[in-house]
Amino acid sequence: MPDTITLQVARYRPDTDAAPTMQEYVVPLRQEWAVLDGLNYIKDQLDGTLSFRWSCRMGICGSCGMTVDGDPALTCGTFLADYAPGPVRVEPLANFPVIRDLVVGIDDFMRKLPKVKPWLVREDEPGVADVEFLQTPPQLDEYQQYSMCINCMLCYAACPVYAIEPDFLGPAAIALAQRYNLDSRDQGAHQRMDVLATAEGVWACTYVGECTSACPKGVDPAGAIQRYKLTAATRTLRSFLPRGER
Template sequence: MPDTITLQVARYRPDADAAPTTQEYVVPLREEWAVLDGLNYIKDRLDGTLSFRWSCRMGICGSCGMTVNGNPVLTCGTFLTDYAPGPIRIEPLANFPVVRDLVVEIEDFLRKLPAVKPWLVREDEQGVDDVEFLQTPAQLAEYQQYSMCINCMLCYAACPVYALEPDFLGPAAIALAQRYNLDSRDQGAHQRLDLLATAQGVWACTYVGECTSACPKGVDPAGAIQRYKLTAATRTLRSVLMPWAAR
C-alpha cells in the first residue's frame, strides 16, 4: 500500500468564482485516518483557505457530510484506505446551494424540520413536563429506529425527488414526524396529517430508496414514508366510507 493518497477537492466561492474547480492535495495514507482526517491535514498543513464543516468526529453530530466519489457519506466514518490507491474525489453534498468549497446552505432543511412538529404534542391538560408517561419496551420499539436520525442530510443529497422538487419535505423530516406519530405519548398525529399527506409530503416520494441506502444510522426513511402512505390512505378511505368515524 502506498504511503500517500491524492484528494481531489472541490473549491468554490460563489461570490468570486464563475464555477466550481477541483484542487488536488497529497496527504498521508494511514490506516486509522478517515477522509475527515485527510481534510484536516490539508487545512492544517497545506491550505488554510479550505472550508468544510465538522464537529464531533464520532458520527453523532452529522455535520461532516460530504460527497465522496459520488456518494453522500459522513467523512468522519469513511476511511482513506477504503479508496486506496485513490484518487478520492470530495465534493459538497448534492441538492444544496454551496456557501463555500465543501460547505452547503441548510436553511431549507431547517425551515422544513419544525413544520412537521418534531416534538411531543399533548392535547390534554397535563403536558409532558408535568407528569411521567411510562412506556413498554414494545411501545419504545415502535418508533426507536426513527429516533436515531442525526439530521446529517445525507438522505436529502441522495434523494432524486428532492433534487427535482425542492418543495418536497424530504426523507429526514418525514421520518422524524413518523417517530412522533408512533410515540405512545404523542397526541399530535392528526395535526401532522395535513402537512404529510400532501403532494409535497409523502405522496411526492417515488420510493427510489436511496435515502435509506445513504443513512449512516439505519433509520430507513424510505420505510417511514411508505408506512405513513398506508396510514394516510387508510384514513382517507375511512373518511369516505365511514364519515362518522372521522369525526
C-alpha cells in the same frame, strides 16, 4: 499500501468564482485515517483556506457530510484506505446551495422541519414538565429506529425527488414526523397529517430508496414514508365510512 493518497477537493467561493474547481492535495495514507482526517491535514498543514464542517468525529453530530467519490457519506466514518491507491474525490453534498468549498446551506431543511412538528404534542395536558409518561419496551421499539436520525442531510443529497422538487418535505423530515406519530406519548398525528399527506409530503416520494441506502444510522426514511402512505390512505378511506363505523 502506498504512503500517500491524493484528495481531489472541490473549491468554490460563490462571491468570486464562476464555477467550482477541483484542487489536488497529497496527504498521508494511514490505515486509521478517515477522509475527515485527510481534510484536517490539508487545513492544518497544506492550505488553511479550505472550508468544511465537522464537530464530533464520532458519527453523531452529522455535520461532516460530503460527497465522497460520488456518494453522500459522513467523512468521519469513511476511510481513506478503502479508496487506495486513490485519488479520492471530495465534493459538497448534492442538492444544496454551496456556501463555500465543502460547506452547504441547509436553510431549506430548517424551514421545513418545524412544519412536521418534530416534538411531543399533548392535547389533554396543559404541560408535561411535571408529568411522567411511562412506556413499555414494545412501545419504544415502535419509533426507536426513526429517532436515530442525526440530521446529516445525506438522505436529501441522495434523493432524486428532492433534486427536482424543491417543495418536497424530504426523507429526514418525514421520518422524524413518523418518530413522533408512533410515540405512545404523542397526540399530534392528526395535526401532522395536513402536512404529510400532501403532494409535497409523502405522495411526492417515488420510492427510489436511495435515502435509506445513504443513511449512516439505519433510520430507513424510505420505509417511514411508505408506512405513512398506508396510514394516510387508510384514514382517507375511513373518512367515507358512516361515522359510527370509522
